[in-house]
Amino acid sequence: MATIHLEVVTPSGPVVNEDVDIVSAPGYGGDFGVLANHSLFLSTIKIGGLVYKQGGKENHLMVSGGFCEVSNNKITFLVESAETGHEIDVDRALRAKERAEKRLAEAKTKQEKINLTRAEAALQRALARLKIAERSPK
Amino acid sequence: MASLKDVKTQITGVKKTSQITKAMNMVSAAKLRGAQQKMEDFRPYAGKFNEALGSISSNMQSNEFPLMQAREVNTAEIIVVTSDRGLCGSFNSNIISMAEKLMNKYEAEGKKVSFVCVGKKGNQYFKKTGKVRKNFPDIMSHFQMFNAREIAQDVAASFIGGETDEVQLVYGSFISVARQVPKTLHFLPVQPIEAEEASETASEGQQGAYTYEPSPEEIMDVLLPLYMNVMVYNAMLEVGASEHAARMTAMDNATNACKDIVDNLTMIYNKARQAAITGDLMDIVGGAEALKG
Known part of the structure; x- marks a missing residue:
C-alpha cells in the first residue's frame, strides 16, 4: 500500500516521523483524512485526536491547536503539543x-x-x- | 606590611570565593546543556513554521492583516529580553546598551518609546526611565510556551489598539558557548516572509495551488499570532542559553583570577614568614655570640 510520510512537530521537539497509510486529524471544518499522494492542502488544527494507521495498527495522539500542511506526499503537523495515549x-x-x-x-x-x-x-x-x-x- | 595572620585570613577568604565561583561554573555548564537541548528541540518547529508561513504569505497582500500593516511611527516599543539573574559578565549590559541606543535613535527622530521587559535585569535598568509599559520577571528559569504567548498577545494587543506603531525585539543571541551577541529583531508589523524555499518545494513537487481550509486570510489570522509566539519563545530560549554560557565564562575568569590572587598572597605570606624566621635566627645567633664573649 502506498504510504504518506507523517511528521508531527511541537515546540519541544518532533513527536512522530514515519511513513503511514492514513492520517485523520481534527481540521477547521471537522475531521479530515489524508491518504498517499494527497493534493496540496493546508488547514488549521483544532484540539482533538489525531489518528494514523500503519499496516493495520492504529495510533492515537492528542493534539492541541496549530496547523498542518500536505505537499509532496508528506503531511506535516505543527502543533503546540502532542501526547500519545500512554503519556x-x-x-x-x-x-x-x-x-x-x-x-x-x-x-x-x-x-x-x-x-x-x-x-x-x-x-x-x-x-x-x-x-x-x-x-x-x- | 600585613601581619602573617592577616595574610593567612585573606588567603582563606579568596580560596572560599573561588570554591563558590567554581561551583557556579559547573552549575551553569549543566544548565547550559539543558537550555541548548531545548533550543535544538525547538529548531525544527521554528524552521517548518517559517517555511509554511512563507508559502502562504507569498501569494497574499500583506496590508490586509492588522498585524502586518505598516503605518507611520509615532510610538515605538522595544521588547528587551534579558536574564533574571546577574553574575554573567557583560551579557545583560550588552543587551541593555543596545536597547538604549535604539531608544536614543527613536527619540532623536521625535518618536515616543515604551519598553516591555522580559527578565528582571532589563526592568531594573529601564525602570528609572519610567517608560516600562509591562514587565515579565521570573520567567527565564523555566521556558514555557504559554509565557511566550502571554507576552506576544500583550504586545500584539497594544499594536492593534494603536498604542504602538512599531515593535523591535532586543535579545542576546546564542552563537556559541564562547560568543553571545546582542541582536535586534524587527517584530511588528510582521514583514512579509521570504518564500524562496517554499516555492521551490512546491514547484518541484505537485503543481497547482493549495487547498486552504478555512480561507487563506483566516489561516493567516491564526498563523500570525503563532508566528509571534515562535519569535518570542525563540528569543527566550536563546537568552537562556546565552545567559548560562556567559555565566560559565564569567565564573571561569573569576576562578582564574582567584587563583592568581591566592598565588600572590602565598608569595607575600612566605616572604613574611621567611623574614620572621631570619629575624629570629639573628636574635639567637646574637645571643649565643654574647654568651661566648
Whole structure:
C-alpha cells in the first residue's frame, strides 16, 4: 500500500516521523483524512485526536491547536503539543475536566469573556485527552 | 606590611570565593546543556513554521492583516529580553546598551518609546526611565510556551489598539558557548516572509495551488499570532542559553583570577614568614655570640 510520510512537530521537539497509510486529524471544518499522494492542502488544527494507521495498527495522539500542511506526499503537523495515549495522565485529565466545568459555569454567570474562552479550551483539551487515553491500548 | 595572620585570613577568604565561583561554573555548564537541548528541540518547529508561513504569505497582500500593516511611527516599543539573574559578565549590559541606543535613535527622530521587559535585569535598568509599559520577571528559569504567548498577545494587543506603531525585539543571541551577541529583531508589523524555499518545494513537487481550509486570510489570522509566539519563545530560549554560557565564562575568569590572587598572597605570606624566621635566627645567633664573649 502506498504510504504518506507523517511528521508531527511541537515546540519541544518532533513527536512522530514515519511513513503511514492514513492520517485523520481534527481540521477547521471537522475531521479530515489524508491518504498517499494527497493534493496540496493546508488547514488549521483544532484540539482533538489525531489518528494514523500503519499496516493495520492504529495510533492515537492528542493534539492541541496549530496547523498542518500536505505537499509532496508528506503531511506535516505543527502543533503546540502532542501526547500519545500512554503519556496522558487520566486522573489529571479528569480533574482538569471538573475544574474547567466549574470555571465555565462561573464564567457564564459572571459574563467574563476571557475566562469563558479559557475554560472552554481547557475543557476541550481535557475531553480530548480522556478520549485518546480510552482508545489507546494499555 | 600585613601581619602573617592577616595574610593567612585573606588567603582563606579568596580560596572560599573561588570554591563558590567554581561551583557556579559547573552549575551553569549543566544548565547550559539543558537550555541548548531545548533550543535544538525547538529548531525544527521554528524552521517548518517559517517555511509554511512563507508559502502562504507569498501569494497574499500583506496590508490586509492588522498585524502586518505598516503605518507611520509615532510610538515605538522595544521588547528587551534579558536574564533574571546577574553574575554573567557583560551579557545583560550588552543587551541593555543596545536597547538604549535604539531608544536614543527613536527619540532623536521625535518618536515616543515604551519598553516591555522580559527578565528582571532589563526592568531594573529601564525602570528609572519610567517608560516600562509591562514587565515579565521570573520567567527565564523555566521556558514555557504559554509565557511566550502571554507576552506576544500583550504586545500584539497594544499594536492593534494603536498604542504602538512599531515593535523591535532586543535579545542576546546564542552563537556559541564562547560568543553571545546582542541582536535586534524587527517584530511588528510582521514583514512579509521570504518564500524562496517554499516555492521551490512546491514547484518541484505537485503543481497547482493549495487547498486552504478555512480561507487563506483566516489561516493567516491564526498563523500570525503563532508566528509571534515562535519569535518570542525563540528569543527566550536563546537568552537562556546565552545567559548560562556567559555565566560559565564569567565564573571561569573569576576562578582564574582567584587563583592568581591566592598565588600572590602565598608569595607575600612566605616572604613574611621567611623574614620572621631570619629575624629570629639573628636574635639567637646574637645571643649565643654574647654568651661566648
